[in-house]
Amino acid sequence: MKNIRNFCIIAHIDHGKSTLADRLLDFTGTVTAREKKEQLLDSMDLERERGITIKSHAIQMDYTHNGEQYILNLIDTPGHVDFSYEVSRSIAACEGALLIVDAAQSIQAQTISNLYLALENDLEIIPVLNKVDLPSANPEEVTDDIVDLLGCDPEEVIHASGKTGFGVDNILNAIINRIPAPKGDPDAPLQALIFDSVYNSYRGIETYFRVFNGEIKKGQEIKFVATGKNYFADEVGTLKLTQVVKKSVKTGDVGYLITGIKTAKEVKVGDTITDFANPTKEIIEGFEDVKPMVFAGIYPVDTEDYEELRSSMEKLQLNDASLVFQPESSAALGFGFRCGFLGMLHMEIIQERLEREFNMTVITTVPNVSYHAYTKKNPEELILLNNPTDLPDPSRLDRVEEPFIKASIITKSDFVGQVMSLCIEKRGQIINQTYLTTQRVELIFEMPLAEIVFDFYDRLKTVSKGYASFDYHPIGMRESKLVRVDILLNAQPVDALSALLHADNAYSIGKKIVEKLKELIPRQQFDIPIQAAIGAKIIARETTKALRKDVTAKCYGGDISRKRKLLEKQKKGKKRMRQVGNVEIPQEAFMAVLKLND
Numbered sequence: 090m091k092n093i094r095n096f097c098i099i100a101h102i103d104h105g106k107s108t109l110a111d112r113l114l115d116f117t118g119t120v121t122a123r124e125k126k127e128q129l130l131d132s133m134d135l136e137r138e139r140g141i142t143i144k145s146h147a148i149q150m151d152y153t154h155n156g157e158q159y160i161l162n163l164i165d166t167p168g169h170v171d172f173s174y175e176v177s178r179s180i181a182a183c184e185g186a187l188l189i190v191d192a193a194q195s196i197q198a199q200t201i202s203n204l205y206l207a208l209e210n211d212l213e214i215i216p217v218l219n220k221v222d223l224p225s226a227n228p229e230e231v232t233d234d235i236v237d238l239l240g241c242d243p244e245e246v247i248h249a250s251g252k253t254g255f256g257v258d259n260i261l262n263a264i265i266n267r268i269p270a271p272k273g274d275p276d277a278p279l280q281a282l283i284f285d286s287v288y289n290s291y292r293g294i295e296t297y298f299r300v301f302n303g304e305i306k307k308g309q310e311i312k313f314v315a316t317g318k319n320y321f322a323d324e325v326g327t328l329k330l331t332q333v334v335k336k337s338v339k340t341g342d343v344g345y346l347i348t349g350i351k352t353a354k355e356v357k358v359g360d361t362i363t364d365f366a367n368p369t370k371e372i373i374e375g376f377e378d379v380k381p382m383v384f385a386g387i388y389p390v391d392t393e394d395y396e397e398l399r400s401s402m403e404k405l406q407l408n409d410a411s412l413v414f415q416p417e418s419s420a421a422l423g424f425g426f427r428c429g430f431l432g433m434l435h436m437e438i439i440q441e442r443l444e445r446e447f448n449m450t451v452i453t454t455v456p457n458v459s460y461h462a463y464t465k466k467n468p469e470e471l472i473l474l475n476n477p478t479d480l481p482d483p484s485r486l487d488r489v490e491e492p493f494i495k496a497s498i499i500t501k502s503d504f505v506g507q508v509m510s511l512c513i514e515k516r517g518q519i520i521n522q523t524y525l526t527t528q529r530v531e532l533i534f535e536m537p538l539a540e541i542v543f544d545f546y547d548r549l550k551t552v553s554k555g556y557a558s559f560d561y562h563p564i565g566m567r568e569s570k571l572v573r574v575d576i577l578l579n580a581q582p583v584d585a586l587s588a589l590l591h592a593d594n595a596y597s598i599g600k601k602i603v604e605k606l607k608e609l610i611p612r613q614q615f616d617i618p619i620q621a622a623i624g625a626k627i628i629a630r631e632t633t634k635a636l637r638k639d640v641t642a643k644c645y646g647g648d649i650s651r652k653r654k655l656l657e658k659q660k661k662g663k664k665r666m667r668q669v670g671n672v673e674i675p676q677e678a679f680m681a682v683l684k685l686n687d
């Protein structure tokens with residue numbers, strides 16, 4: 090145990106975490122050249138394309154230092170706010186963390202939020218100034234920023250480059266010398282933390298864990314504390330580039346477990362594994378049931394594909410326990426599902442996976458957060474609203490509450506004014522403003538989560554010319570003045586376009602939505618009135634004018650290749666259209682409310 094080191098790498102997105110992890114694997118000879126692919130740890134296709142680590146994984150390296158053999162377990166952490174709970178559990182499995190800071194970009198919002206998570210778990214922090222090879226690197230200044238943030242000595246900051254491999258040896262030495270060896274009692278009852286799980290279609294769910302006390306043996310009967318279920322450990326082992334089967338995984342070490350579990354829902358990240366016959370008295374703190382934050386309807390473009398969509402979603406859920414869904418029906422779109430996601434990125438990922446892995450073409454409706462409503466008749470009874478159309482009639486409504494977040498934004502002092510006005514426009518309240526350096530400011534806001542869902546990231550990037558980073562965490566529900574704005578096309582309400590909006594903004598946003606829809610809904614053979622309404626009251630109106638006869642149609646007659654191109658284009662366009670009444674609505678129209686400022 091004294092020669093084990095468990096660590097993770099924390100960084101703001103794109104500061105070079107995956108690249109540096111690869112260098113560590115190279116340097117310790119964990120990966121042979123043949124096995125080497127760019128960015129090894131990101132194994133999902135989608136992950137590699139998007140360049141973000143979505144699921145955390147772990148890998149074990151052997152390293153000899155001063156003649157002694159060490160085992161280094163690197164636990165990878167996802168880098169996006171949507172997955173922050175997974176980050177916190179990966180961190181809880183470690184004794185130390187490499188805090189990577191880009192030498193050109195310096196400290197950003199996630200550098201700080203991840204650092205706080207690491208400090209809460211008493212991790213030893215090794216600051217790494219990365220990308221020192223960049224011509225735009227600013228090593229002196231950024232080192233000062235890091236020293237200010239951590240209160241460490243400048244000499245403790247390791248200069249490195251994941252690209253050239255510079256500094257990797259120093260990092261490995263620091264891991265051994267500065268990060269404490271795991272503690273724990275090998276003879277105590279088993280106590281292990283689940284920090285991740287991965288779906289394997291042949292072997293079922295592979296559970297990744299860190300043993301804090303005792304050991305986990307092949308064949309042992311074990312129990313998952315939070316779910317209360319027991320299983321037999323069919324196989325245990327450690328994680329190199331491939332899995333290495335072992336008879337047992339001991340105190341302090343990190344490994345995988347196979348029990349024949351088939352669905353991801355049974356394995357909860359943050360849960361404690363213990364021995365069935367001789368359970369531990371202490372469960373590992375910090376377990377949370379992750380709750381979806383953003384909801385949207387997913388409907389098949391072709392109504393006949395409903396059953397196929399259901400089976401695809403069920404399969405997706407097998408390996409993504411954070412996806413939740415239940416059937417719903419919409420007057421406009423027919424049968425589909427109301428789905429819950431961890432955030433907007435998670436939603437995009439699910440939509441893409443449905444299309445790529447299951448070949449489904451789907452329409453996603455306006456995303457919304459989850460609200461709490463109370464009626465006058467029963468002011469204590471909570472009605473959970475995951476869909477704006479479920480809002481009780483205003484005459485019956487006592488109050489509505491919406492989720493709030495605490496947001497941390499780091500930006501340059503030049504942009505403070507613009508960032509503040511944006512946050513205030515988004516119903517934010519400033520709580521704190523701290524100058525990290527003379528140039529860099531951290532702003533803390535409390536604001537409604539719903540405002541983040543709607544175009545916040547893009548606007549923040551624009552007003553700060555890209556010099557702002559952002560992170561948030563939920564702080565509970567607060568009462569709010571919300572109204573439902575309905576949209577009518579051709580005098581027919583389209584329920585899938587309804588949105589819950591703050592009463593103060595409802596008129597102006599309603600007006601913008603109809604203007605946007607006018608742009609997005611293709612002209613047809615007749616005029617299409619587009620209206621926004623609150624209850625029976627129409628608050629805005631536009632009209633998509635009827636198409637005039639297309640006199641150019643014949644001009645294309647002769648050129649077959651051109652015609653084919655046109656047909657292809659039409660086919661593609663058709664894919665994401667839904668006929669509602671006699672109006673064709675493209676997918677973009679369902680997202681119009683998110684793009685009001687484009």
Ligand SMILES: Nc1nc2c(ncn2[C@@H]2O[C@H](COP(=O)(O)OP(=O)(O)OP(=O)(O)O)[C@@H](O)[C@H]2O)c(=O)[nH]1
Nearest residue numbers: 103104105106107108140141142168220250251252
């Ligand atoms: N010049 C230079 N570029 C680097 C270095 N390390 C990483 N990069 C580049 O920076 C970009 C981001 O690197 P990644 O390793 O994917 O960053 P990451 O932090 O893992 O990103 P996420 O997984 O999205 O959190 C890539 O284009 C890398 O090629 C470095 O030391 N020097």
